Amino acid sequence: MSKTMESFRVLCLHSLLVCFTRSLASQDSITPRNLIRDGETLVSASGFFELGFFGPGSPNARYLGIWYKKSPSTVFWVANRDTPLNNNRGKGVLQLNDEGVLLLLDATNNTVWFSNNSSIRAYNPFAQLLDSGNLVVKNGRGSGSNGNLDRFLWQSFDHPCDILMPGMKLGWSQQTGLDRFLTSWKSSDDPGRGDYVIKIDRKGYPQCVELKGSEVKVRVGSWNGFSFTGFPNHNVDPAITYEFVLNETEWLHSKGAFGL
Numbered sequence: 001m002s003k004t005m006e007s008f009r010v011l012c013l014h015s016l017l018v019c020f021t022r023s024l025a026s027q028d029s030i031t032p033r034n035l036i037r038d039g040e041t042l043v044s045a046s047g048f049f050e051l052g053f054f055g056p057g058s059p060n061a062r063y064l065g066i067w068y069k070k071s072p073s074t075v076f077w078v079a080n081r082d083t084p085l086n087n088n089r090g091k092g093v094l095q096l097n098d099e100g101v102l103l104l105l106d107a108t109n110n111t112v113w114f115s116n117n118s119s120i121r122a123y124n125p126f127a128q129l130l131d132s133g134n135l136v137v138k139n140g141r142g143s144g145s146n147g148n149l150d151r152f153l154w155q156s157f158d159h160p161c162d163i164l165m166p167g168m169k170l171g172w173s174q175q176t177g178l179d180r181f182l183t184s185w186k187s188s189d190d191p192g193r194g195d196y197v198i199k200i201d202r203k204g205y206p207q208c209v210e211l212k213g214s215e216v217k218v219r220v221g222s223w224n225g226f227s228f229t230g231f232p233n234h235n236v237d238p239a240i241t242y243e244f245v246l247n248e249t250e251w252l253h254s255k256g257a258f259g260l
Contacts, residue, residue, distance in 0.1 A: 029128040031140075035095040038062060038085075042129045043069060049133040053085075053092050057189030061085070062092050064104055064113070065191070066133055066156065076133065076163040077156050080104055080113035081191040100125035100137050100153040118153035125153060132157075132167045161191070164198075170208065171200045171245075206246060 028045050030036060041052035050069040053062050061084035066077040079102075085092045091107035100122030104113040115137065124140030135156040157168045162184050164170060172179050181199030186192045197211045201219075208228065210218040221230030223244040 028130075029126050030094075030096055031124075031126045032096050032098050035093050038092040044129045044131045044133070046131040048131060049129060051129050051135060056191065057187075063191060064092065064094055066129070066135060075191070076165055077135070077159075077161050078191040079156075081161060081185075082193060083112050085112055096125060096127045096137065098122065098125070100139070102127055102137065102154070115154045120151060120153055122153055133165055134167065161185075162194075170198070171206070172202060 027043055029042065036042060036052070038053040041050050043050050047069060049066055050072070051064070051066045054065050054067070054072070054075065055062050056075075063081065063084055064079040065075045067073070067075045085104075085106050092112075093105045095103050095105065097103060099117065101117060102115040103111055106112050118137075120139070122137075122139060125137055126140055127135065127137045129135050137153040137155070138151075139153065157165070158178060158180060160168050160170075160180055160182055162182055164182060168180070170180050170182070179199070181197055184194035184196040186194045195212050196217075199209065199211070200206050201209045201216075205222050207222045207230075208220045209216050210220075219230050220228040222228070
């Protein structure tokens with residue numbers, strides 16, 4: 001074999017490897033130039049978490065969710081939980097526009113769900129599923145300023161569903177007015193918002209409460225640095241770290257792992 005032919009083979013092999021590597025590297029994110037269809041997924045870099053479409057009940061009611069890749073039935077976040085895609089499998093589409101807004105479209109191109117706009121200007125935005133299970137929208141390179149590259153334009157962790165994941169927060173932001181709380185599913189087949197809510201009661205000293213409608217079912221009490229005062233004998237799992245913050249910007253941060 002001639003040296004020219006051998007060099008050509010090596011060049012082709014190198015090109016294939018580069019393309020394959022880029023494909024693997026991009027499987028956790030999308031840009032405004034591509035999208036996710038029903039049947040396709042994003043997988044976090046570690047392989048722990050997966051984002052895609054699922055149907056817990058009727059096959060014609062489809063939702064966009066995030067779950068543990070090794071346990072697809074453990075869905076901990078749902079985008080369109082109250083507005084299912086009422087069409088046949090393969091019709092739902094998730095895309096990102098140039099303003100950094102995620103759009104969930106049905107078969108007729110109607111918007112079923114969208115992420116809220118950010119006060120940060122979008123520049124070369126991309127959406128990425130992080131190893132924490134957090135779906136985020138970020139600015140890309142080339143904006144001329146690195147000051148906003150580490151800030152999220154939007155993140156799913158600001159909109160929890162029925163499970164508090166490690167790194168999520170419960171509570172009130174004085175700066176943005178965002179109130180983060182958990183809401184149960186209506187049933188095992190319907191991820192729509194149910195009757196039960198876990199949130200921070202800001203009347204008096206902030207504390208965590210469980211509500212059914214407007215009725216308080218459980219008060220766990222305030223955090224004293226070791227446990228919730230409503231459960232003084234509760235043994236905190238040493239593998240889980242809880243944090244409590246009360247200042248001029250945040251009423252409460254609670255990090256851990258629990259749900260409804």
